[in-house]
Amino acid sequence: MPQIVVLPHAEYCPDGAVIEAPSGTSICEALLENDIEIEHACEMSCACTTCHVIVREGGDSLNESDELEDDLLDRAWGLCPQSRLSCQAIIAQKDLVIEIPKYSINHAKENH
Template identity: 75%
Template sequence: MPVIKILPHAEYCPEGATITAAPGTSICEALLDHDIPIEHACDQVCACTTCHVIVREGGRSLSEMEENEEDMLDRAWGLEPDSRLSCQALLRQQDITVEIPKYSINHAKEGK
């Protein structure tokens, strides 16, 4: 199973983490399954950018980006060339390293 290394994020994963997930799992699903509460305001249907991540290593091994994801990413805070919506990026066999950006465009978080 591929390994996902999550770089430290002050709110969601202060110490960073290393998790595994089955190929075909989205990055978002894998993080949530391992109690890393990444935002996903649209319930993982590619209708927002709150689950935006930056893939620091292994990005070429993920599923290809479809047009709707590309269109949504234009709205993401801190967009970089290796940005993906974690709800749309599916794991394959290679390990990856991701960074959760410090901010998102979600102004109304649940429980906040």
């Protein structure tokens, strides 16, 4: 089962984490299933950018982004060439290293 190394994030994963996730799972689903409560304001329907992650290693093994994801990513804070929406990035067989950006465009978080 592929591993995902989550780099430290002050709010969601202060110490970082190493988790395992089955192939065919989105990065967002894997994070949520491992108690890393990444934002996903549109409930993983590819309609916002709050689940934006930067895939530091292993990104070439993920499914290709489509035009809708690419268009949405243009609005993400901290966009870079390795950016993906975690709800759309499907894990294959390769291990990943991801970074959750410090900010998102979500102005109103629930439970905060």
